[in-house]
Amino acid sequence: xxxxxxxxxxxxxxxxxxxxxxxxxxxxxxxxxxxxxxxxxxxxxxxxxxxxxxxxxxxxxxxxxxxxxxxxxxxxxxxxxxxxxxxxxxxxxxxxxxxxxxxxxxxxxxxxxxxxxxxxxxxxxxxxxxxxxxxxxxxxxxxxxxxxxxxxxxxxxxxxxxxxxxxxxxxxxxxxxxxxxxxxxxxxxxxxxxxxxxxxxxxxxxxxxxxxxxxxxxxxxxxxxxxxxxxxxxxxxxxxxxxxxxxxxxxxxxxxxxxxxxxxxxxxxxxxxxxxxxxxxxxxxxxxxxxxxxxxxxxxxxxxxxxxxxxxxxxxxxxxxxxxxxxxxxxxxxxxxxxxxxxxxxxxxxxxxxxxxxxxxxxxxxxxxxxxxxxxxxxxxxxxxxxxxxxxxxxxxxxxxxxxxxxxxxxxxxxxxxxxxxxxxxxxxxxxxxxxxxxxxxxxxxxxxxxxxxxxxxxxxxxxxxxxxx
Amino acid sequence: xxxxxxxxxxxxxxxxxxxxxxxxxxxxxxxxxxxxxxxxxxxxxxxxxxxxxxxxxxxxxxxxxxxxxxxxxxxxxxxxxxxxxxxxxxxxxxxxxxxxxxxxxxxxxxxxxxxxxxxxxxxxxxxxxxxxxxxxxxxxxxxxxxxxxxxxxxxxxxxxxxxxxxxxxxxxxxxxxxxxxxxxxxxxxxxxxxxxxxxxxxxxxxxxxxxxxxxxxxxxxxxxxxxxxxxxxxxxxxxxxxxxxxxx
Numbered sequence: 001x002x003x004x005x006x007x008x009x010x011x012x013x014x015x016x017x018x019x020x021x022x023x024x025x026x027x028x029x030x031x032x033x034x035x036x037x038x039x040x041x042x043x044x045x046x047x048x049x050x051x052x053x054x055x056x057x058x059x060x061x062x063x064x065x066x067x068x069x070x071x072x073x074x075x076x077x078x079x080x081x082x083x084x085x086x087x088x089x090x091x092x093x094x095x096x097x098x099x100x101x102x103x104x105x106x107x108x109x110x111x112x113x114x115x116x117x118x119x120x121x122x123x124x125x126x127x128x129x130x131x132x133x134x135x136x137x138x139x140x141x142x143x144x145x146x147x148x149x150x151x152x153x154x155x156x157x158x159x160x161x162x163x164x165x166x167x168x169x170x171x172x173x174x175x176x177x178x179x180x181x182x183x184x185x186x187x188x189x190x191x192x193x194x195x196x197x198x199x200x201x202x203x204x205x206x207x208x209x210x211x212x213x214x215x216x217x218x219x220x221x222x223x224x225x226x227x228x229x230x231x232x233x234x235x236x237x238x239x240x241x242x243x244x245x246x247x248x249x250x251x252x253x254x255x256x257x258x259x260x261x262x263x264x265x266x267x268x269x270x271x272x273x274x275x276x277x278x279x280x281x282x283x284x285x286x287x288x289x290x291x292x293x294x295x296x297x298x299x300x301x302x303x304x305x306x307x308x309x310x311x312x313x314x315x316x317x318x319x320x321x322x323x324x325x326x327x328x329x330x331x332x333x334x335x336x337x338x339x340x341x342x343x344x345x346x347x348x349x350x351x352x353x354x355x356x357x358x359x360x361x362x363x364x365x366x367x368x369x370x371x372x373x374x375x376x377x378x379x380x381x382x383x384x385x386x387x388x389x390x391x392x393x394x395x396x397x398x399x400x401x402x403x404x405x406x407x408x409x410x411x412x413x414x415x416x417x418x419x420x421x422x423x424x425x426x427x428x429x430x431x432x433x434x435x436x437x438x439x440x441x442x443x444x445x446x447x448x449x450x451x452x453x454x455x456x457x458x459x460x461x462x463x464x465x466x467x468x469x470x
Numbered sequence: 471x472x473x474x475x476x477x478x479x480x481x482x483x484x485x486x487x488x489x490x491x492x493x494x495x496x497x498x499x500x501x502x503x504x505x506x507x508x509x510x511x512x513x514x515x516x517x518x519x520x521x522x523x524x525x526x527x528x529x530x531x532x533x534x535x536x537x538x539x540x541x542x543x544x545x546x547x548x549x550x551x552x553x554x555x556x557x558x559x560x561x562x563x564x565x566x567x568x569x570x571x572x573x574x575x576x577x578x579x580x581x582x583x584x585x586x587x588x589x590x591x592x593x594x595x596x597x598x599x600x601x602x603x604x605x606x607x608x609x610x611x612x613x614x615x616x617x618x619x620x621x622x623x624x625x626x627x628x629x630x631x632x633x634x635x636x637x638x639x640x641x642x643x644x645x646x647x648x649x650x651x652x653x654x655x656x657x658x659x660x661x662x663x664x665x666x667x668x669x670x671x672x673x674x675x676x677x678x679x680x681x682x683x684x685x686x687x688x689x690x691x692x693x694x695x696x697x698x699x700x701x702x703x704x705x706x707x708x709x710x711x712x713x714x715x716x717x718x
Contacts, residue, residue, distance in 0.1 A: 417528060422565035424549035425525050425558075426575075426631065427582030432550075436578075440569025440614070 016111065016268065019239035020103040022211045024129075026088040030213065031081045034058055037183050040086050044152055044186070047159060057172035057182035064176040067302070069362065069394075070331040074300040078274055083215040083246055085184045087129040093150055100126075100134050108134070111237065113206050116452060122201030123148045127218060128208050130186040141199060147192040148203055151219050154190025161192060165221055169252035169280050169308075177276045181217045181250040188218030188249065193228040193259075202231040202264075202450055209238035209245050209273065220251040224259035224287075233450060236267040236275075237297075244299065246274045253281030255289050257311065264292035266453055267301070268460065271328055275301040280335075283343075285311030292448045293320040295330050296460060304362060306335035309343035309374075316345040321445040324357030324389070325464065333362035333394075338374040338404070347378045348444060353389035354464070360392045369400040380410040383441050385434070435462035476541065478503050478639055478669040479524075485534035486516075486523050486694075492533070493519045495694040501639065501669040508672045508680055508705060511691035512713055517673045518562060519694075521643040524671075525559040526552055539639070553583055556638030556668075560628040560645045566616040572627070573597075573611035576634055583635050600633040603663070604656050621648040629660035640664055641671045646679040658682035677709040690716055 037058045041051040117124045123137035132150035155162045172182035255261045275298040281289040291305035307316035322330035336345040351359035361380045382391035423433035446454040479501040486494035494516045523530040526549040537544040688704040689696045
């Protein structure tokens with residue numbers, strides 16, 4: 001990027017590790033029970049069908065075993081009884097930053113959210129613990145019928161739409177954490193883009209965990225009606241505590257005929273957060289779904305953005321990066337289901353492992369019998385910065401149609417002494433040289449991000465390279 | 471500048487090993503401002519080792535002897551500090567840096583080496599002039615550093631960097647190999663331009679480069695030592711007679 005980094009801006013600590021004094025309006029005791037689930041629903045004054053769905057999901061969660069992939073040792077370290085499942089820090093969702101409680105507002109100021117909103121966003125939602133504290137959308141989008149709400153308000157104001165699509169892409173029976181999310185979900189975004197409307201400026205959601213032992217379970221549902229398009233961006237951070245937090249979101253996307261949804265994430269959770277997220281989209285005829293997925297932080301991430309190519313000629317694009325440092329495991333990847341003919345998919349996955357960190361790519365490409373002339377292109381590149389770090393690749397193909405055309409490439413590389421020597425001979429310090437190689441490696445990802453995110457990510461990686469030498 | 475009267479580079483009794491194998495075994499060399507030194511010799515005689523050890527490649531170990539650059543002991547300077555002090559190495563095999571665009575890379579390198587930020591406009595004007603001289607297309611700037619470059623493009627990229635970084639000592643490690651005659655002419659013009667006010671060490675196998683870049687002094691290296699030093703004629707002798715007559 002063109003942005004220069006000043007030495008005084010380099011701090012070796014996790015930049016977002018600050019925390020505020022916890023001031024809860026409503027805070028549940030630690031632990032999960034049917035009563036907790038019912039209480040959350042009652043507090044939100046939800047319709048009965050949602051309460052029932054939550055309770056069913058809760059019972060499924062109890063009997064559903066832990067996933068047997070990813071990192072069992074870390075997964076089994078989650079103490080579900082020590083987690084706070086609901087914490088509300090503000091009385092209501094404000095439309096004006098000045099109305100947001102001072103401490104919370106300070107947090108988002110430090111994260112640069114209000115500034116970003118003024119400069120380049122079409123809408124913002126800021127979630128703090130369990131619920132949105134701030135929400136806004138540009139008037140021109142609202143007047144075109146675009147709905148952009150936090151999920152709780154979405155359910156209140158557009159119950160029929162929510163009822164139709166909620167759990168339609170990710171049923172609560174999908175996996176243990178999707179069941180947990182369905183039982184205790186709170187916050188997240190609800191977006192509906194009417195036919196033919198193009199939302200040009202990205203809309204952004206920012207998720208912040210502040211309290212210790214917090215569980216954040218946002219639920220996002222985006223529906224792009226025929227011929228419409230939307231670009232949604234989310235960011236995530238949390239303070240660094242010695243105890244662990246759990247972030248377990250579910251995201252469902254529906255792209256109707258000829259629609260396009262791009263969903264970009266840069267998660268930079270502190271290294272005490274379990275990030276176990278289910279993201280899936282359904283693409284109807286000639287539509288496109290793109291996941292741009294960056295995993296820079298967390299203790300353990302297990303996340304495999306998926307696209308179900310249901311309509312003829314639909315297209316999926318998944319570009320993901322993972323960065324794993326000491327004590328971190330990024331188990332990330334992608335899933336594509338080619339269910340209809342002439343569907344295409346591109347997957348590009350890049351990972352960097354450093355200081356004993358571990359990155360895994362876990363991918364599935366599935367082609368149904370009925371789907372003729374489908375194409376998929378999968379590229380997985382891993383970069384290891386030292387001998388102690390680890391990278392693994394688990395690609396799976398389930399192809400039931402002989403006309404399928406697949407390209408698959410995988411590579412594992414190390415930063416060579418000669419590369420660093422070359423860059424240093426042009427006046428760059430060893431750390432700057434390492435930063436250049438790493439930023440260059442992620443470039444196919446960063447160029448897809450909005451400029452501000454790309455700059456931030458590059459800066460973050462340069463900071464991460466400090467102390468990686470020698 | 472009074473520094474121009476002194477020695478730019480002074481190497482005395484240099485011994486260098488790679489993986490405990492001695493490569494350079496007692497080499498002396500003095501380069502003054504404005505001098506072009508050509509170093510010739512068979513493959514394996516230690517020419518590239520000399521280039522790499524001067525720039526500070528970590529795989530090369532100085533076991534004995536000293537190198538002074540501008541009166542400073544080179545062993546006290548890291549690779550980037552050497553670059554900032556005015557040393558430049560044109561690599562025999564330039565490295566590929568995927569994802570890093572040539573334009574950004576040059577800009578960052580120029581400000582790293584010069585130590586102050588030049589304006590975007592100043593940089594662009596300078597770059598445009600140098601690229602025209604080397605007949606490099608603008609499209610070059612958005613390509614990734616050396617990624618998918620032909621041999622000739624890589625060498626021109628090295629010369630472009632040299633012109634932009636404006637070194638006091640340019641070390642060119644077989645920059646002429648693999649170039650066709652047109653590219654060789656462009657590269658030679660670049661070298662002549664860059665070394666007008668600087669010192670230069672040209673490592674080469676071929677007289678054809680020395681026809682275009684006139685050396686002041688020619689050295690012949692055999693088994694890690696300089697066995698003969700002479701004028702431009704010495705290179706022609708080697709071209710005609712080979713190296714056997716120089717062996718002890």
